[in-house]
Amino acid sequence: MRIEVGVDVGGTFTDAVVAAGGELIRAKAYSTRDVTGGILDVLSRARQQLELDEPSFFGAIDKFVLGNTIVTNVIDELRFPRVGLLTTAGFKDTLRIARSARGPSRDAHANVPPPEIVGRERIAEIAERVDVDGTVLAAVDEPAARSAIQRLLDQGVDAIAVCFLWSFKNAANEQAVGALVRELAPELPLTLSSELAPVYREYERMVTTALDAACKPRVASHFEELDAALRERGLRSGLKLMQVDGGFLSAAEAGKTPIKMFNSGPVGGVEGARRLGAALRLDRIVTGDMGGTSFDAAIVTDGAYRVLPRAEMGQFPTALTAVDISSIGAGGGSIAWIDARGLLRVGPKSAGSVPGPACYGRGGEEPTVTDATVAMGLIDPGYFLGGTIALDRGKALEALRRVADPLGFGVDEAAGGVYRLTTVQMANAIRALTVNRGHDPREFTMVSFGGACGLFAAEIARECDVARVVVPAAASVFSAFGLLHADSIFTAVQTTPWSFAQNADELERAYAGLETRVQEWFAADAIAAGAREVVREADMKFAGQVFEVTTTLPQDAFTDALKDDVRARFIADYEKEFGAGTAWTEAEIVVTNTRVKGIGRFGSDADLPLRLTVDSGDGQRRREIVEPMTGLRREVDVHRGLAPGERRDGPCVVEEPDTNIYVPDGATVQRDAHANYVIDIPERA
Numbered sequence: 001m002r003i004e005v006g007v008d009v010g011g012t013f014t015d016a017v018v019a020a021g022g023e024l025i026r027a028k029a030y031s032t033r034d035v036t037g038g039i040l041d042v043l044s045r046a047r048q049q050l051e052l053d054e055p056s057f058f059g060a061i062d063k064f065v066l067g068n069t070i071v072t073n074v075i076d077e078l079r080f081p082r083v084g085l086l087t088t089a090g091f092k093d094t095l096r097i098a099r100s101a102r103g104p105s106r107d108a109h110a111n112v113p114p115p116e117i118v119g120r121e122r123i124a125e126i127a128e129r130v131d132v133d134g135t136v137l138a139a140v141d142e143p144a145a146r147s148a149i150q151r152l153l154d155q156g157v158d159a160i161a162v163c164f165l166w167s168f169k170n171a172a173n174e175q176a177v178g179a180l181v182r183e184l185a186p187e188l189p190l191t192l193s194s195e196l197a198p199v200y201r202e203y204e205r206m207v208t209t210a211l212d213a214a215c216k217p218r219v220a221s222h223f224e225e226l227d228a229a230l231r232e233r234g235l236r237s238g239l240k241l242m243q244v245d246g247g248f249l250s251a252a253e254a255g256k257t258p259i260k261m262f263n264s265g266p267v268g269g270v271e272g273a274r275r276l277g278a279a280l281r282l283d284r285i286v287t288g289d290m291g292g293t294s295f296d297a298a299i300v301t302d303g304a305y306r307v308l309p310r311a312e313m314g315q316f317p318t319a320l321t322a323v324d325i326s327s328i329g330a331g332g333g334s335i336a337w338i339d340a341r342g343l344l345r346v347g348p349k350s351a352g353s354v355p356g357p358a359c360y361g362r363g364g365e366e367p368t369v370t371d372a373t374v375a376m377g378l379i380d381p382g383y384f385l386g387g388t389i390a391l392d393r394g395k396a397l398e399a400l401r402r403v404a405d406p407l408g409f410g411v412d413e414a415a416g417g418v419y420r421l422t423t424v425q426m427a428n429a430i431r432a433l434t435v436n437r438g439h440d441p442r443e444f445t446m447v448s449f450g451g452a453c454g455l456f457a458a459e460i461a462r463e464c465d466v467a468r469v470v471v472p473a474a475a476s477v478f479s480a481f482g483l484l485h486a487d488s489i490f491t492a493v494q495t496t497p498w499s500f501a502q503n504a505d506e507l508e509r510a511y512a513g514l515e516t517r518v519q520e521w522f523a524a525d526a527i528a529a530g531a532r533e534v535v536r537e538a539d540m541k542f543a544g545q546v547f548e549v550t551t552t553l554p555q556d557a558f559t560d561a562l563k564d565d566v567r568a569r570f571i572a573d574y575e576k577e578f579g580a581g582t583a584w585t586e587a588e589i590v591v592t593n594t595r596v597k598g599i600g601r602f603g604s605d606a607d608l609p610l611r612l613t614v615d616s617g618d619g620q621r622r623r624e625i626v627e628p629m630t631g632l633r634r635e636v637d638v639h640r641g642l643a644p645g646e647r648r649d650g651p652c653v654v655e656e657p658d659t660n661i662y663v664p665d666g667a668t669v670q671r672d673a674h675a676n677y678v679i680d681i682p683e684r685a
Helices: 036-050 054-059 070-076 142-154 172-184 202-232 251-256 264-280 369-375 393-407 411-433 457-464 475-485 504-524 560-578
Strands: 003-009 013-020 023-030 061-067 083-088 123-126 136-138 159-163 190-192 240-242 248-250 284-290 295-301 326-328 334-338 344-350 445-449 468-471 488-499 532-542 549-552 589-600 620-626 633-639 647-649 652-656 659-663 668-671 677-680
Touching: 003 036, 003 264, 003 475, 013 036, 013 475, 023 036, 023 475, 036 054, 036 202, 054 061, 061 264, 061 475, 070 202, 070 264, 083 142, 083 202, 123 142, 142 172, 159 172, 159 202, 172 190, 190 202, 202 251, 240 251, 240 264, 248 251, 264 284, 264 295, 264 445, 264 475, 284 411, 284 457, 295 411, 326 411, 334 369, 334 393, 334 411, 344 411, 369 393, 369 411, 393 411, 411 457, 411 620, 445 457, 445 475, 457 468, 457 659, 457 677, 488 504, 504 532, 504 560, 504 589, 532 560, 549 560, 647 652, 659 668, 659 677
Parallel strands: 003 061, 061 240, 083 123, 083 159, 159 190, 284 445, 445 468, 633 652
Antiparallel strands: 003 013, 013 023, 240 248, 248 488, 284 295, 295 326, 334 344, 468 677, 488 589, 532 549, 532 589, 620 633, 647 668, 652 659, 668 677
């Protein structure tokens, strides 16, 4: 039997989806601080459902893709080790100056400096210089460079980053300094900007390089432990790690650039939604992924998700390509609190899995979103995760009084307020991706997933004027499900200034060099020739503009005959991004970055029809709930799952072993032939 595994490590729960013998197994376990413990626990739960011993289970795994929060947590929590930075003389304060007053007000006096990645005392300057054409004007003085490196080592740095001013045009000086670091400290994690992100914009490139170096010590120790634990249990296929650009890499390759693992779990969910949309023939999708600590939203149009050429990671602008995901601190574990003005707030701080929401009975005392839904009757305390975890409603009520009493509210009012505030925050995140970018949300279908989203999805959709919500059959573990479908992707990028007035051969030489790197990766990762795909892209803009739009180029060798085709593609992409008629077609078009993606297509048994255990209901019951938007107590129908084709009217609650769905008054819910729940919401009066 061939087994495929997708595991998504979240802030509260670790999820697993296992495809084996035509069956889809779902499992959840608490995440642990060491991460490895939660992964082993959830795999054990999945293995027990298959009734296999450890050697049989792990030995049959053919594909194992992991989405994790290790890098995301390092960046979001600003828990950086001691990083040393080597940079060009005169540019020691690049990280501190940043982009100056680039906030909404453009007021330098109101500018708040970005968080510190590298302490100024650990930044050393190297007298070197490369000019705009890539000519080395000043080579590295070896004795001076050795002395600078040694000063950092004497300070006990945990990693070193090297970022020189024009190294993306000529990496010789960076490589020379990198060789000295490896000689003086062979085991010390090292990142060179010319290897990680050889693109222009020195600030973003320096941030990316410093963040990557900061992540390496944490990632290295973790994956060594995880790999050893999995191999000890019989895993032979090798661990694959999801990347921020939508594909996975081997653990060895991913370890070279750990910064690319940022947001890897949510990316799996977006990939799963893209595949689901294609199966259901949905052209325009907005995703809503609500887990324990955050709500993540993305857009999929015409079968493709949006990819940013310069992604923001937490509070930091970077030079990396990434799937466009908007995240806010609104999850099941988000803590409700009262601010200095005496107003109720929710998030972004989360109780996580330890101590967790008060109702978990694991030591948490502060009120959370999960506590509110338990108090409102939307979650049955005796049927949480199919009854495997008993919740304590009394502790939930006790925690909510911490915000109810100061506000002069009853517990029902406080719980309803937490629910509504959370709903509005998530709706605003979706509006930022739709309305704020010129999209009409009425044209979209919302795909709702994550263990907590089903209780909020219909109200979020109604708030945003989205008429239909699809809750996938494996909603609570959907990001892990998406990981099963992911392909292997390696991206090579290089700044290559070029205009359409220049000869095409100049651009083709850049692409040929990048394709050589991609072909070397194909060979190193043993990707079969028939599974290989190469995609050429260019970041382009009209002359005089600051930012670019990414355009896919023909895959043939670039020649002058293709210029008109590429120009037309760019204009179409530009107007898709900014609106019809916005392209300045008379202006010169310039290329800034060339990019080649190598894609290793992985056929998956999860693409085949799978037997998904469907709870078709064990009878209808009634339960009193606090109706979320009115705050009134009301008795509603509760369905322990629906059979395919079965339709019910709201208000009602649908309970699945690993998620609950709230259907508001006026809406209807029906289970389709693929076991997805489809909620139709009437237009607001």
